[in-house]
Amino acid sequence: MEISLTKQFNVEKIRKDFPILARTVNNKPLIYFDNSATTQKPKIVIETLNKFFETHNANIHRGIHKLAEESTLLYEEAHKKVSDFINAEFEEVIFTKNTTESLNLLAYSLFNNLKENDEIIVSQMEHHSNFVPWQQLAKSKNFKLNFVKIDKEGNLDLDHLKQLLNKKTKIVSLVHISNVLGTINPVKEIAKIVHENNSLLIVDAAQSVPHMKIDVKDLDVDFLAFSGHKIYGPTGIGVLYGKKHLLKNMAPFLYGGDMIREVTFEYTNFNQLPWKFEAGTPQIAEAVALGSAIDYLNEIGPERIEEYEKYLTNYLYKKLSEQKDVKIYGSKNRSSLISFNISDLHPHDVASILDSEGIAIRAGHMCAMPLVREVLKEPAVCRVSLSFYNTKEEIDKFILALDKVRRTFKK
Ligand code: C6P
Numbered sequence: 001m002e003i004s005l006t007k008q009f010n011v012e013k014i015r016k017d018f019p020i021l022a023r024t025v026n027n028k029p030l031i032y033f034d035n036s037a038t039t040q041k042p043k044i045v046i047e048t049l050n051k052f053f054e055t056h057n058a059n060i061h062r063g064i065h066k067l068a069e070e071s072t073l074l075y076e077e078a079h080k081k082v083s084d085f086i087n088a089e090f091e092e093v094i095f096t097k098n099t100t101e102s103l104n105l106l107a108y109s110l111f112n113n114l115k116e117n118d119e120i121i122v123s124q125m126e127h128h129s130n131f132v133p134w135q136q137l138a139k140s141k142n143f144k145l146n147f148v149k150i151d152k153e154g155n156l157d158l159d160h161l162k163q164l165l166n167k168k169t170k171i172v173s174l175v176h177i178s179n180v181l182g183t184i185n186p187v188k189e190i191a192k193i194v195h196e197n198n199s200l201l202i203v204d205a206a207q208s209v210p211h212m213k214i215d216v217k218d219l220d221v222d223f224l225a226f227s228g229h230k231i232y233g234p235t236g237i238g239v240l241y242g243k244k245h246l247l248k249n250m251a252p253f254l255y256g257g258d259m260i261r262e263v264t265f266e267y268t269n270f271n272q273l274p275w276k277f278e279a280g281t282p283q284i285a286e287a288v289a290l291g292s293a294i295d296y297l298n299e300i301g302p303e304r305i306e307e308y309e310k311y312l313t314n315y316l317y318k319k320l321s322e323q324k325d326v327k328i329y330g331s332k333n334r335s336s337l338i339s340f341n342i343s344d345l346h347p348h349d350v351a352s353i354l355d356s357e358g359i360a361i362r363a364g365h366m367c368a369m370p371l372v373r374e375v376l377k378e379p380a381v382c383r384v385s386l387s388f389y390n391t392k393e394e395i396d397k398f399i400l401a402l403d404k405v406r407r408t409f410k411k
Helices: 002-009 011-015 043-056 066-085 099-113 132-141 158-164 187-196 244-248 284-300 302-321 347-356 369-375 392-409
Strands: 093-096 119-123 144-148 169-175 200-204 223-227 238-242 260-263 268-270 326-329 337-342 362-364 381-385
Touching: 002 302, 043 066, 043 284, 066 093, 066 284, 093 099, 099 132, 099 169, 099 200, 099 223, 099 238, 119 132, 119 158, 132 144, 144 158, 158 187, 169 187, 187 200, 238 244, 284 302, 302 326, 302 337, 302 392, 337 392, 347 362, 347 381, 347 392
Parallel strands: 119 144, 119 169, 169 200, 200 223
Antiparallel strands: 093 238, 223 238, 260 268, 326 337, 337 381, 362 381
8 A cells, every 4th residue: 555655646756846856955855844834836837937927928907919918818817727726616716915815805805894793703723814814803893703722632622613603703714724733624514513603604725725625615615715835836826715795795905906897086896806806916927827836736636645645644643653752733633744842852953953954844833823822832843744745755864863853952
């Protein structure tokens, strides 16, 4: 099973698609284990960016000339590729800068649909991007912000969610996969619970879209946000999915060029979806290159990616659990990342010795301070986050490198 899966996946061939994986760091072959922060880019994405600027570059939706026509076509093709990728309608996919902007767009635009004393629910395992916008909104308008607790295993306490829901709850905004715990939240089941209460469900899918097949219709979420740079696309391009009838009734987020249909000195008619939410010149080249990243992922197959990454994560979990001085955080029902600490060692020290071995991990609060500090009660954690271009051999090297960390710091 082990060998056939690896063979079937042909990770060595896949690695050749990523030029950066051939480089060395501190004279050691790079082992990139910081994929939850951002993923590396396959050649096809880099080439698409270059080709766009070398041959097509023009502003979109404006010019009558050939280049403008080509750019517009490529940009709208990217909209279509993203919609198909998550099984959404064309009008339901809005390009933003990243997950953070997608979630802020919702907080700002839904603001008008809320009134004083309405309630919003998030969870204890949110990234700051799905927490701070709601916290600030709640403060400014006297909304109540509630937090779904997590249990000892690192899973969302769904009974607590049910207890928190009431007539005043307008919005429930939850992470799909925690960037600290790796927990995979049961979004489909949550959508049912939330909709029975007539509330809206927003899902922060920054860490799920890179690792599993997402079908927004099947999940029945109202909104879903993710970042292009975490799914092997460029930085600067993000996605907001929203159900058409909800987006239609929402106020625009930013005002200006391209989001309008007609403007007079007295009034403005807004553009149709999705452009009503895409004011100004958008990230054209980045969107087109995101389309190439999606082509690339489709070619490998999201289901095969999920299967291979599961195999790698299980191997990493087994190896790390065998280390007597390592504490692992989070649930067994996890995606491709593991946060941990080595007793008595500061995560930053661990990360810097690993870096001297060419191994890139993340150490810190992971932009989830309330979770790390107030729930896990740690100042920081170390995190290994895997991609389908990582290998079992890299995990073995990482485990060996932990001995160097111990030798350096432990007396
Ligand atoms: N987490 C990590 O190392 P942006 O920065 O907007 O592309 O993504 C924000 C974001 C939102 N939600 C979750 C669950 C996330 O993990 C992230 C980004 C990175 O964990 C950088 S802090």
